[in-house]
Amino acid sequence: MSCVRAVLLAQCLPRSRAGVQNAVLPGALFSQVPPFLPRGLHCSSSPLSSVKAPVPRPPEPGKKPGEVRAPHEELFQPAPGGARDKASFALAVQNFGRHSVRKRGHVDFIYLALRKMPEFGVERDLAAYNLLLDVFPKEVFRPRSAFQRIFTHYPRQQECGVAVLEQMERHGVMPNKETEFLLLQIFGRGSHPMLKYVRMRLWLTRFQNINPFPLPHELPQDVVELATLGLRRVEPDLSARVTVYQKSLPADTTDPVDPIQPHIVGIQSPDQQDALARHNPARPLFVEGPFSLWLRNKCVYYHILRADLPPPEEKDVEEIPEEWNLYYPMKLDLDYARSSWDDYEFDIDEVEEGPVFAICIAGAHDQETLAKWIQGLQEANPALARIPVVFRLAGSSGELRTASGLEDSRQTRREGQVDHEHLQRQQQSQS
Amino acid sequence: MEEVDSRKIDQEGKIPNDTLEKLRSLGLFGMQIPEEYGGLGLSHTMYARLGEAISLDGSITVTLAAHQAIGLKGIILVGTEEQKTRYLPRLASGEHIAAFCLTEPNSGSDAASIQTRAVLSEDKKHYILNGSKIWISNGGLASVFTVFARTKVADANGSAKDKITAFIVERDFGGVTNGKPEDKLGIRGSNTCEVHFEDTKVPVENVLGEVGGGFKLAMNILNSGRFSMGSLSAAMIKKLIEMTAEYACTRKQFNRKLSEFGLIQEKFALMAQKAYVMESMAYLTAGMLDQPGLLDCSVEAAIVKVFSSEGVWQCVSEALQILGGSGYMKDQPYERMLRDARILLIFEGTNEILRLFIALAGLQHAGRILTTRMNELKRGSVRVIMETVGQRLRDSLGQTVDMGLTGQLGLVHPSLEDSATKLEQNVYYFGRTVEALLSRFGKSIVDEQLVLKRVANILINMYGMVAVLSRASRSVRIGLRDHDHEVLLANMFCVEAYFQNLFSLSQLDKDAPENLDHQTKKIAQQILEKRAYICAHPLDRMS
Numbered sequence: 003m004s005c006v007r008a009v010l011l012a013q014c015l016p017r018s019r020a021g022v023q024n025a026v027l028p029g030a031l032f033s034q035v036p037p038f039l040p041r042g043l044h045c046s047s048s049p050l051s052s053v054k055a056p057v058p059r060p061p062e063p064g065k066k067p068g069e070v071r072a073p074h075e076e077l078f079q080p081a082p083g084g085a086r087d088k089a090s091f092a093l094a095v096q097n098f099g100r101h102s103v104r105k106r107g108h109v110d111f112i113y114l115a116l117r118k119m120p121e122f123g124v125e126r127d128l129a130a131y132n133l134l135l136d137v138f139p140k141e142v143f144r145p146r147s148a149f150q151r152i153f154t155h156y157p158r159q160q161e162c163g164v165a166v167l168e169q170m171e172r173h174g175v176m177p178n179k180e181t182e183f184l185l186l187q188i189f190g191r192g193s194h195p196m197l198k199y200v201r202m203r204l205w206l207t208r209f210q211n212i213n214p215f216p217l218p219h220e221l222p223q224d225v226v227e228l229a230t231l232g233l234r235r236v237e238p239d240l241s242a243r244v245t246v247y248q249k250s251l252p253a254d255t256t257d258p259v260d261p262i263q264p265h266i267v268g269i270q271s272p273d274q275q276d277a278l279a280r281h282n283p284a285r286p287l288f289v290e291g292p293f294s295l296w297l298r299n300k301c302v303y304y305h306i307l308r309a310d311l312p313p314p315e316e317k318d319v320e321e322i323p324e325e326w327n328l329y330y331p332m333k334l335d336l337d338y339a340r341s342s343w344d345d346y347e348f349d350i351d352e353v354e355e356g357p358v359f360a361i362c363i364a365g366a367h368d369q370e371t372l373a374k375w376i377q378g379l380q381e382a383n384p385a386l387a388r389i390p391v392v393f394r395l396a397g398s399s400g401e402l403r404t405a406s407g408l409e410d411s412r413q414t415r416r417e418g419q420v421d422h423e424h425l426q427r428q429q430q431s432q433s
Numbered sequence: 434m435e436e437v438d439s440r441k442i443d444q445e446g447k448i449p450n451d452t453l454e455k456l457r458s459l460g461l462f463g464m465q466i467p468e469e470y471g472g473l474g475l476s477h478t479m480y481a482r483l484g485e486a487i488s489l490d491g492s493i494t495v496t497l498a499a500h501q502a503i504g505l506k507g508i509i510l511v512g513t514e515e516q517k518t519r520y521l522p523r524l525a526s527g528e529h530i531a532a533f534c535l536t537e538p539n540s541g542s543d544a545a546s547i548q549t550r551a552v553l554s555e556d557k558k559h560y561i562l563n564g565s566k567i568w569i570s571n572g573g574l575a576s577v578f579t580v581f582a583r584t585k586v587a588d589a590n591g592s593a594k595d596k597i598t599a600f601i602v603e604r605d606f607g608g609v610t611n612g613k614p615e616d617k618l619g620i621r622g623s624n625t626c627e628v629h630f631e632d633t634k635v636p637v638e639n640v641l642g643e644v645g646g647g648f649k650l651a652m653n654i655l656n657s658g659r660f661s662m663g664s665l666s667a668a669m670i671k672k673l674i675e676m677t678a679e680y681a682c683t684r685k686q687f688n689r690k691l692s693e694f695g696l697i698q699e700k701f702a703l704m705a706q707k708a709y710v711m712e713s714m715a716y717l718t719a720g721m722l723d724q725p726g727l728l729d730c731s732v733e734a735a736i737v738k739v740f741s742s743e744g745v746w747q748c749v750s751e752a753l754q755i756l757g758g759s760g761y762m763k764d765q766p767y768e769r770m771l772r773d774a775r776i777l778l779i780f781e782g783t784n785e786i787l788r789l790f791i792a793l794a795g796l797q798h799a800g801r802i803l804t805t806r807m808n809e810l811k812r813g814s815v816r817v818i819m820e821t822v823g824q825r826l827r828d829s830l831g832q833t834v835d836m837g838l839t840g841q842l843g844l845v846h847p848s849l850e851d852s853a854t855k856l857e858q859n860v861y862y863f864g865r866t867v868e869a870l871l872s873r874f875g876k877s878i879v880d881e882q883l884v885l886k887r888v889a890n891i892l893i894n895m896y897g898m899v900a901v902l903s904r905a906s907r908s909v910r911i912g913l914r915d916h917d918h919e920v921l922l923a924n925m926f927c928v929e930a931y932f933q934n935l936f937s938l939s940q941l942d943k944d945a946p947e948n949l950d951h952q953t954k955k956i957a958q959q960i961l962e963k964r965a966y967i968c969a970h971p972l973d974r975m976s
Contacts, residue, residue, distance in 0.1 A: 326544060328648070331794070
């Protein structure tokens with residue numbers, strides 16, 4: 003391969019000096035090869051860089067031995083005082099083409115750019131992907147004979163094109179006619195990226211509505227609104243009411259992550275309210291949590307207020323009033339019950355769980371915040387004042403900010419605090 | 434009745450006083466009150482016949498019905514002598530008007546949620562009544578109310594339970610206020626308003642029936658007032674036929690009279706048929722009620738009510754349609770009659786609830802008879818199993834059913850023989866289906882409302898067939914005028930009802946392809962989950 007390259011280089015050298023540099027105009031999305039350029043397509047226009055390229059550069063000093071800096075990574079360093087956004091991404095991509103029209107290492111550059119996209123926040127942006135596809139040289143990788151069409155022509159580049167499209171698919175970006183034209187120019191009609199594009203056009207349209215519980219595309223930034231969204235997903239009953247017990251106040255410090263007052267948002271439906279009013283005060287209620295709920299890429303944690311199922315002996319039979327319906331008998335006094343042929347009640351997958359009375363999402367996961375939630379719930383459910391509430395807060399690893407030491411002490415404190423809470427509540431209700 | 438200006442009553446929302454005076458002088462306020470208390474003492478049949486005459490104006494009919502059929506029925510049924518002598522004469526003369534107070538904001542058919550309370554006072558001579566009732570007909574005009582309230586009743590084993598009791602409350606007892614008359618779609622002349630009771634003192638002597646017996650009394654009152662709707666509706670349809678036939682035979686379009694077009698003729702045939710069936714059913718039921726002894730004709734009365742209300746709604750709609758654009762205008766009476774007829778489907782028990790009642794009452798009766806059979810089958814007695822298997826085999830091979838309606842000593846005139854055979858077949862296969870349903874569902878059939886609806890429809894059709902066949906045979910045999918027209922109407926109704934029944938029966942089979950209950954429930958569940966129509970708009974694109 004290298005000898006062929008050397009021969010081509012020898013042919014190109016005299017021509018390239020007279021050749022016109024192919025400048026990539028900023029802002030132009032297509033780079034068309036000007037027809038008047040009398041150079042070989044496979045030659046690089048600057049003779050010096052082609053000599054330097056085969057020799058690998060030694061790692062720059064000041065780097066850790068394990069960390070290998072990808073070539074062209076310095077293009078993606080933010081300008082001093084500049085933000086990492088779409089414009090700087092576009093600038094970085096264009097700068098790649100600027101320093102050499104041959105675009106050596108474009109495959110690696112494209113992979114690098116794909117990795118850098120989330121940092122710049124452009125992974126959902128179709129224009130960025132089109133810009134990236136534009137980095138490929140045009141007309142070079144198109145197969146020109148049947149033999150080339152049989153085998154994957156320029157497999158690394160085709161893989162790279164497919165990788166770009168895969169990232170688009172992963173982020174749900176729909177390619178458009180520009181992408182199609184670019185792919186056609188770069189890879190030709192029967193190539194793998196083109197096939198992938200055609201399949202994306204079909205299946206991405208069909209898959210737009212397959213989520214039975216769709217989330218809005220842009221998640222709300224406000225914590226309380228995000229909590230409301232999460233609660234509405236957990237409790238699908240449309241009659242349920244969301245109450246904001248406490249709004250999170252921004253602290254005076256610049257740290258927005260840890261406000262003084264965490265937000266508490268709760269949800270309860272009228273059926274749950276009725277069930278709570280009927281609940282036997284002798285059986286305790288448990289506040290369990292936190293359970294995680296993923297909303298796209300954000301995780302919120304919710305707590306539930308539930309009770310255990312009463313044991314079958316204690317379950318009170320629903321009293322059917324004797325004189326109930328004025329118009330027709332609600333109960334036929336016949337001896338026989340439903341035959342097994344028509345019995346659709348048994349479902350082996352359904353497990354009877356205890357009732358859940360309310361759900362909340364709070365900023366902090368400690369007992370004080372949740373106690374405030376219970377107090378807020380008491381306004382709508384006066385029966386809650388007489389029922390003991392046990393806090394069963396599981397410590398979960400990961401994104402919770404509580405230290406594990408505090409968690410252990412909290413769990414041991416829990417047993418002792420049950421009675422304390424009960425007494426506290428009784429005192430509160432009496433006062 | 435010709436002097437009544439229905440249009441004015443509809444527009445003003447009030448019946449003029451001189452009309453009420455005339456009704457009083459005719460004694461129409463006491464049609465069912467026995468003669469010794471000053472009423473006309475009419476039997477059920479005569480009451481139905483008079484009802485036909487009154488039915489021309491909906492508001493007057495409803496005012497009189499609310500006064501007599503439900504307002505005073507309680508006193509007539511279970512009132513003591515003293516209560517009767519105190520109230521009935523004045524009510525019969527129309528001096529006082531009665532109203533029936535049962536419905537509350539939270540309880541329509543659910544008697545357990547009545548919140549009006551009557552507490553015995555300390556001197557045990559009065560009940561203090563507190564509560565409010567809504568949608569009381571004659572609420573503004575009435576001075577005697579039959580009110581249903583909860584009282585504490587000591588049970589047999591000593592525990593105190595809340596039971597419903599009926600009271601006769603006069604407006605003079607104090608604390609009775611009524612709201613303003615409601616603005617309604619139809620029967621605008623009748624006065625419907627809320628009635629509030631605040632610390633009304635009701636003497637103990639005014640308890641109607643026994644303390645705690647209010648529920649049964651309410652059921653009896655409601656069940657007994659229904660059958661007259663058949664004759665009322667029939668009279669309305671007869672008047673409609675006259676009015677629209679006049680129009681259809683004079684108006685010409687495309688050089689032909691409207692009456693020559695097939696679709697218009699179909700409408701007239703439908704109206705005549707419905708009127709005939711309604712009349713027959715109503716008078717058959719009235720006749721049964723008039724027989725000596727206490728017969729429970731609540732199911733038949735409910736059937737009459739359901740069929741008549743739906744039939745009259747359909748017929749008034751068709752009559753309006755015959756007139757086309759002019760039927761839609763307010764200066765013609767059709768739109769007023771349509772609006773008045775709409776309430777018939779709702780009050781006195783909504784048609785859906787009555788269908789459930791018809792089906793459940795019948796199934797209860799059938800269930801008791803079949804219990805012994807079912808028990809034996811479950812125990813596996815060989816003889817019963819062989820009988821059942823033999824019967825099923827004969828059914829599937831298509832046996833002929835003979836119940837004595839046709840043939841040499843048949844009850845039905847030979848010109849109605851085919852219809853009678855159809856009725857017999859329907860009855861037989863209905864019996865088989867009911868057995869199958871009870872063995873499939875048992876007690877839990879109360880929850881299968883779609884199944885009960887079909888059973889009720891079959892029952893309504895069958896009762897109509899019975900009524901129509903008996904009336905037609907009688908008119909042929911005694912030689913009434915135009916009896917061949919009656920035979921024609923009877924046969925036509927029987928054929929239609931027969932095929933409708935066959936379809937319903939096929940839908941009641943297990944896993945029948947005609948039965949779309951499962952799909953209905955699934956669609957309803959998905960829509961009610963989102964509380965909206967969930968399909969994407971036809972113009973939506975996936976671009």
